Amino acid sequence: MAGTAEQIEVGGRTVRLSSPDRTYFPDLGLTKRDVLGYYLAVGDGIVRALRERPCMLHRYPKGIEGDKVHQKRLPSGAPDWVETVRVHFPRFGRTADELCVTELAHVAWAVQMSTIEFHPWNSRRADVETPDEWRIDLDPGDDCDWTRVQRVAHVSREVLDELGAIGYPKTSGGRGLHVYVRLRPEHGFTDVRRAALAFAREVERRAPQDVTTTWWRKDRDPAAVFVDYNQNARDHTIAAAYSIRGNPRATVSAPLTWDEIDECEPDDFTVLTMPARFAELGDLHAAIDDTPYDLRRLVEWAERDDASGLPTPEMADGMAAQVPPGQ
Incomplete structure (x- = not known):
């Protein structure tokens, strides 16, 4: 019953x-x-x-x-x-x-x-078409271990620090890690996604042995971390903090705090353990709205990549649209 x-x-x-x-x-x-x-x-x-x-x-x-x-x-x-x-x-x-x-x-x-x-969504009711949240999704391949995710998280933070952006990390609840950056709601989904790809490529340049931005899953190194810029596309959602x-x-x-990333395992945080942690620490993302980031510099990085002939997300969308369902 x-x-x-x-x-x-x-x-x-x-x-x-x-x-x-x-x-x-x-x-x-x-x-x-x-x-x-x-x-x-x-x-x-x-x-x-x-x-x-x-x-x-x-x-x-x-x-x-x-x-x-x-x-x-x-x-x-x-x-x-x-x-x-x-x-x-x-x-x-x-x-x-x-x-x-x-x-x-x-x-x-x-x-x-x-x-x-x-x-x-990564936008709010006042203007659904203008995101105010940039989501960095560190998505491990099938053969990728947590140690590699941890390394890529620190490279991501290094790039964020150089950009002057404040990232708020969290476990995905699975095997990966998310980092959220609050944005000034001044750009549409297309610009935010292009900027997210430019960021992902910079992380890949600095950690090529650990990171991939390859669009097709079948072409990725299964031991690498995919920095999934696609999570910033319109109507794409991931589990909330x-x-x-x-x-x-x-x-x-x-x-999480950044210092905790090297000390934790994804399975440390469950329905059974999280209430006591929250009672002790409160909401570690409580200040996220206080630090909105101006995305213009990353948009400039995206324009740099476009000028050098690198594929845009829209090109990948076009290729995906040509693939029959189920392939």
């Missing part, structure tokens, strides 16, 4: 939690109630990570061993106090009203709707 519904008070709202005893993570015995308890424990952090952003939900109605639902449109039956933002998908000629978190009760309601993972990941270990995407 999953249990009867409970009424949970969250920030002055009453959130109904149905089937609170339903098991979501069988290996650890974690239930839907435990998932909500986790998000309440890191409430300030998860709300800051999601605030005012269109958010795709990864829902697991039967727990992580069941089917996963990628939910862009707000699930039906939302209370009138749940907020949304309308986004347009030009490729399909459609729009969708996505969840737009502004308070912790919105997160709690999403958990009621069986959400485990939160995947926000503090988001749980839908794996048997119940890992979370955990904000």
